[in-house]
Every structure is written in structure tokens, then in C-alpha cells.
Amino acid sequence: MRTSTVNLTGPPSNITAAARGKPKRAAWDMKGRLQDMETQVNSFRSERESFEDRLSGYNKRIELLEHEKQNLNQDLEQYQTDFLANRKEAHKLYEILRREQTERNIEKQELQRKIEDMEYETSSLTRKVKAREEIISTKEEELAGLKKSLSNLTSHYAGIEVQFSSTKMLLEEHIKQVSGLMEEVNQLKATVTTLENKLTHSDTLRRKLHNLVQELKGNIRVFCRVRPLLNEEIKNNGGSDVIHHISSMDDRTLELCKSTDPNGSTMSGLKGRGAGTIEFSYDKVFQPSSTQAEVFEEISQLAQSVLDGYNVCVFAYGQTGSGKTFTMEGDYENEQLEGMIPRTVKHIFSTMKQLEDKGWSYKAETSFLEIYNETIRDLLATPKEAKNLTYDMKLVDNKKNEHYVTNLKVVPVTCEAQIQKLLKLAQQQRAVASTNMNERSSRSHSLFQLKLRGQNTNTSDACEGTLNLVDLAGSERLKESGSEGARLTETQSINKSLSNLGNVIMALGQKQSHIPYRNSKLTHLLQSSLGGNSKTLMFVNVSPLEMYVNETLNSLRFATKVNQCNIGTATRQQKK
Numbered sequence: 001m002r003t004s005t006v007n008l009t010g011p012p013s014n015i016t017a018a019a020r021g022k023p024k025r026a027a028w029d030m031k032g033r034l035q036d037m038e039t040q041v042n043s044f045r046s047e048r049e050s051f052e053d054r055l056s057g058y059n060k061r062i063e064l065l066e067h068e069k070q071n072l073n074q075d076l077e078q079y080q081t082d083f084l085a086n087r088k089e090a091h092k093l094y095e096i097l098r099r100e101q102t103e104r105n106i107e108k109q110e111l112q113r114k115i116e117d118m119e120y121e122t123s124s125l126t127r128k129v130k131a132r133e134e135i136i137s138t139k140e141e142e143l144a145g146l147k148k149s150l151s152n153l154t155s156h157y158a159g160i161e162v163q164f165s166s167t168k169m170l171l172e173e174h175i176k177q178v179s180g181l182m183e184e185v186n187q188l189k190a191t192v193t194t195l196e197n198k199l200t201h202s203d204t205l206r207r208k209l210h211n212l213v214q215e216l217k218g219n220i221r222v223f224c225r226v227r228p229l230l231n232e233e234i235k236n237n238g239g240s241d242v243i244h245h246i247s248s249m250d251d252r253t254l255e256l257c258k259s260t261d262p263n264g265s266t267m268s269g270l271k272g273r274g275a276g277t278i279e280f281s282y283d284k285v286f287q288p289s290s291t292q293a294e295v296f297e298e299i300s301q302l303a304q305s306v307l308d309g310y311n312v313c314v315f316a317y318g319q320t321g322s323g324k325t326f327t328m329e330g331d332y333e334n335e336q337l338e339g340m341i342p343r344t345v346k347h348i349f350s351t352m353k354q355l356e357d358k359g360w361s362y363k364a365e366t367s368f369l370e371i372y373n374e375t376i377r378d379l380l381a382t383p384k385e386a387k388n389l390t391y392d393m394k395l396v397d398n399k400k401n402e403h404y405v406t407n408l409k410v411v412p413v414t415c416e417a418q419i420q421k422l423l424k425l426a427q428q429q430r431a432v433a434s435t436n437m438n439e440r441s442s443r444s445h446s447l448f449q450l451k452l453r454g455q456n457t458n459t460s461d462a463c464e465g466t467l468n469l470v471d472l473a474g475s476e477r478l479k480e481s482g483s484e485g486a487r488l489t490e491t492q493s494i495n496k497s498l499s500n501l502g503n504v505i506m507a508l509g510q511k512q513s514h515i516p517y518r519n520s521k522l523t524h525l526l527q528s529s530l531g532g533n534s535k536t537l538m539f540v541n542v543s544p545l546e547m548y549v550n551e552t553l554n555s556l557r558f559a560t561k562v563n564q565c566n567i568g569t570a571t572r573q574q575k576k
């Protein structure tokens with residue numbers, strides 16, 4: 001940049017000094033005054049020249065300055081242009097810088113996140129490393145311990161090896177002895193197997209012979225079952241489950257102590273022991289502790305007989321609450337407490353499967369009814385299905401005296417599960433009414449029937465068997481039941497049909513020409529299953545309560561009579 005300086009001070013100092021330096025001339029001194037004035041003009045002239053010099057200097061200076069100004073203006077314009085260009089450039093750079101900064105910020109955040117992650121990872125790795133280190137140190141300790149044990153064991157092993165070689169020698173000697181003994185054992189085993197086979201064979205034979213004897217005798221078999229005391233009854237018995245008035249010497253006899261009996265033992269045909277003690281004997285007596293499985297074990301052969309083409313009839317007889325329904329049906333929801341009906345069904349279906357290998361195939365159909373006040377009711381029909389239907393008995397076959405019930409639902413069954421379902425349906429439908437004897441007393445007879453038709457493709461053999469499982473209504477006497485009104489009619493009807501069942505059995509036993517089957521629906525319905533063509537078994541269920549000792553006595557007497565009846569030998573129903 002160009003620069004210059006201009007001196008612009010006031011008029012020359014000699015003028016004022018001349019004026020001021022000389023004393024004032026008198027008015028008359030014209031010459032002097034002219035002289036002064038000429039001096040003054042000269043001074044003024046020289047002053048003017050000096051001024052003019054200075055002015056031309058100033059003008060030059062101004063020109064110079066003007067030039068300088070022009071230069072400066074040009075510079076300024078250049079600067080402005082440069083400035084604008086620079087500002088634009090600077091703006092662009094600023095934008096780039098700002099973008100760069102934003103990107104850097106994002107990168108920085110990213111990096112910070114990564115750093116945080118890495119820090120976290122590092123801290124967790126540090127923790128893991130620490131844990132590993134701890135484990136390693138524990139393992140090292142263990143290793144040290146193991147090394148120690150190993151060295152102990154090695155020395156122990158050396159000792160054992162010594163022992164082993166001596167034992168080995170001993171063992172070789174023993175092996176020789178053992179092989180001799182093994183031979184003996186094998187010989188003994190063979191003897192045991194032969195004996196076991198003989199035993200099984202003789203046990204099967206014994207059972208078969210026992211059944212044969214029973215069949216040949218033609219007797220109705222009777223099993224007696226004493227119910228255990230229930231929880232409430234145990235409480236009333238002073239917390240004890242011991243039944244004092246009923247006892248048993250073995251599994252075929254039962255003693256009833258009726259202390260109130262004045263004569264003690266005068267019942268016809270019954271042995272007496274001591275005052276009021278009466279002994280009864282049956283084919284089997286089940287104690288209160290007997291399980292459902294144990295009871296079924298004894299009747300499983302009867303179930304097998306149905307598949308072999310026999311008619312089988314099982315009754316449960318006894319006073320209300322003595323355990324008839326428990327014995328026949330039990331608890332369908334609890335496998336251990338299942339009664340004879342579900343167990344028989346299971347047994348039959350599993351045996352059917354086994355017999356398939358021998359060429360047998362079976363068709364099965366079932367029905368379930370109850371007789372209430374001498375009226376038949378279908379337990380497999382819902383109330384809607386049974387509406388407006390009447391159930392009468394009609395003869396199927398004159399020769400066989402076989403009856404069927406009109407409108408009764410007969411369901412073809414192919415598996416055990418199907419029957420289980422039907423049994424539950426029937427259970428729901430059973431008429432249950434209350435009496436003084438038992439709040440949930442069943443006041444009807446129920447009859448479950450399963451008919452099987454078998455065909456053997458290998459031998460062309462065919463057979464037909466029917467299983468009847470009957471849960472009879474409570475046998476208590478009118479006096480004891482305390483019934484009135486509708487309940488009285490029920491009890492009378494039950495008593496009538498039960499005593500008729502007894503009459504039919506007695507008439508069969510005495511080989512009478514007329515058997516009163518038609519006197520009650522129950523005997524009428526079971527005509528073909530009683531009377532010689534059926535394997536018949538009666539459960540007499542007994543209450544453990546001493547207060548019912550008279551009812552128990554009646555039941556046991558009835559059962560004894562039934563047991564003594566010879567109704568003839570059951571025959572297999574073969575078909576061609």
C-alpha cells in the first residue's frame with residue numbers, strides 16, 4: 001500500500017516578527033514608514049513566494065495523494081472482490097467443515113458406543129477370567145490332591161497286585177470247585193423246573209378238579225364277604241376296626257356270635273359252638289381285609305368259562321349297605337377298587353385277544369337293566385331315549401326257555417373302554433332312594449349281561465356264552481327297614497322277588513316239576529341262566545355292624561340253603 005505525508009502549518013513567522021520586533025514610527029516619518037512598508041511588501045512577497053512554493057508543493061502532494069487514493073481505491077476494489085471470493089470460498093469451506101464435523105460427531109458417537117461395548121465386554125471377560133482363574137486354582141488344588149492319591153494308590157496297587165497274584169491262584173482252584181458245583185446246581189435246577197412244572201400242572205389240575213367236582217355236584221357256589229368297618233363306624237367302635245361278633249377259623253368258615261340268642265345253637269342244619277355262636281361254611285370266606293383283586297382271583301375262572309361257551313351267573317346278596325355294589329361295581333375311577341363287573345370285562349377282553357392266536361374270534365353285545373318295583377328299566381337308554389317305551393319279556397326260543405326284553409338296548413361292543421363308558425352311564429341312571437338303613441341305598445336289582453359268540457376258523461368250532469352279573473337290592477326285613485308308604489311298597493317288592501329267587505333255587509334243588517320262574521321279573525329273566533345250564537355263584541355280603549346281627553344271620557342262613565342246593569351240571573353251549 002502506498003502512503004505520503006503533507007505539512008500544512010500557518011504563515012511564515014518573519015512577517016509578524018518584523019512587525020513585532022521594530023518600534024512604532026512617528027506619524028511624520030513618512031520615509032521611514034515607506035521604508036517599513038517596502039520592507040513589509042518585500043517580506044510579504046518573499047512570504048507569498050514561499051507560500052506559492054509551499055502551495056505548489058501542496059498541489060503536487062495532493063496530486064500524489066489523489067494518485068495514491070486512486071491506487072488505494074483500486075486496491076480496495078480488488079480487496080472487495082477478493083474478499084467476496086474469499087468469503088464464498090470460506091462459506092464453502094465452512095459447509096464442508098460443518099459436514100465433516102457432523103460426520104465426525106456421528107463417527108465419534110459410534111466409536112463411543114463401541115468403546116462402551118468393548119468396555120462392557122472387557123469387564124465381563126475380566127469377570128470370566130477371574131472365575132476361570134478361581135476354577136483353575138481349585139482344579140490345581142484337586143490335581144495336587146489327586147496326584148497325592150495317585151501316588152498312594154500306586155503304592156497300594158503294587159500291594160494289591162501282589163495279593164492279586166496269590167488270590168488268582170486261589171481263584172483258579174475255586175473255579176474248578178465252582179464248575180463242579182455248577183454242574184450240580186444245573187442238575188438241581190432241572191429237578192426244580194420239573195417239580196415246578198409238576199406243581200403248576202397239579203395246581204391247575206387241582207383247580208380244574210375242584211371246579212369239576214363243583215360242576216358235577218351241580219351246586220351253586222357261595223362266597224361270603226364281610227365288609228370292613230368304615231371310618232365313621234370305626235369311630236363309633238371306640239377307634240378300633242376289630243369286628244367282635246364275626247370270626248373265621250379258615251378261608252371256608254365263618255362264625256357268628258349272637259349272644260342275644262338264648263339257645264345259642266339251635267338253627268337247623270347249623271353247628272353251634274358255645275352260647276350263641278353259629279358256624280357257617282361256604283366255598284370261600286373273604287375277610288374284611290380282602291381286596292377286590294383277591295376276590296376277583298377266585299372268580300376269574302368263571303369269566304374264562306363264558307369264553308368257553310358256558311352261561312355264568314353271579315349274584316350279590318345281602319342287606320343294604322353290606323357291600324354288594326362295592327363287590328360288583330366298586331369304584332370305576334380307582335383301578336384298585338374296581339369291582340367284579342369291570343374286572344370280568346377286562347379279563348374277558350384280554351383273554352379274547354390271547355385266543356385270537358388260536359383262531360378264535362368273538363362277537364360281544366351287552367345290556368344293563370334294573371328291576372325296580374317289578375318294572376324293568378333300561379340303564380343304557382337315556383330318559384329321552386326310553387320315553388314312551390315299555391319293556392316286556394318275550395320268549396326267544398321255546399326249547400331253551402330263553403327270554404329277551406322288548407325295546408331293551410343291546411349294544412355291540414368291541415373293546416373294554418366301550419363297556420367302561422356304558423357302565424358309568426348305567427351307574428348314573430340307577431335308581432337310588434333312601435331308607436332308614438342306608439341313605440344311599442339301592443332299592444332295585446341290577447342285571448349286567450354280556451353275550452359272547454365265538455367262532456374258531458382253525459377248528460370250525462363255535463360257542464355261545466352269557467355272563468350275568470346281578471347286584472340284588474338290599475335284603476333287609478320290613479320290620480328293620482322302617483319303611484312306610486312308597487318305600488314300604490319297594491321293600492315288599494324287593495322281599496317278594498328275593499324270596500322268589502330263593503324259592504326257584506330251592507325248587508331246582510329239590511328237582512320239582514314246577515319251578516316258579518314267572519313269579520318275579522328277576523327269576524323270569526334269568527330262567528335260562530339258572531336251572532342247570534349255568535355256572536352260578538352267589539356272593540353273600542355281610543355287614544360288620546353288631547346291630548344288624550339278625551339281618552346277618554338271615555343272610556347267612558339263606559346263603560347256606562342256596563349252597564346246599566344241587567341245581568344240576570352246567571353244560572357248554574356248542575354251536576355247529
Ligand SMILES: Nc1ncnc2c1ncn2[C@@H]1O[C@H](COP(=O)(O)OP(=O)(O)OP(=O)(O)O)[C@@H](O)[C@H]1O
Nearest residue numbers: 227319320321322323324325326440441442473474
Ligand atoms: N370291602 C369293602 N371295602 C371298603 N369299603 C366297602 C367295602 N364294601 C363296602 N364298602 C363301602 O360300604 C358302603 C356300602 O357298600 P355298598 O353300597 O356296596 O352296599 P350295598 O350292599 O350295595 O348297599 P345297597 O343295598 O344299598 O346297594 C359303601 O360306602 C362302600 O364303599
